[in-house]
Amino acid sequence: MILARVVGTIVATRKDPRLEGFKLLIVKPVSPEGQDESGYVIAVDTVGAGSKETVIVVSGSSARMAEGCKDKPVDASIVGIVDTVTLNR
Helix, strand or coil, X not given: CEEEEEEEXXXXXXXXXXXXXXXXXXXXXXXXXXXXXXXXXXXXXXXXXXXXXXXXXEEHHHHHHXXXXXXXXXXEEEEEECCCCCCCC
C-alpha cells in the first residue's frame, strides 16, 4: 500500500470494455509527512476520491481484489481516503 495525493484525471474514450464506468485518477505518491515522492500512478477509483485528497493505493494482485475490480485489467486501485496520518517517533 502507498499513500498518494490525487493530482488529475484520465479520460479514455476507448478502453477495455471491462473498465467501462470506472473513474481513472492520476495519483502522486507522498511520504507520511505529505511531501511529494517521485513518479505518478494511474489508479482505478473504488471509493469516490476527489482532487487533492490523500488516498491509499494498492497495486498488483491486491488491486484486483478491490471492490468491483475482480477479473478486470487493473494494476492500481484507490481503496481508501485518508483523514489523518500520525507517526509515532
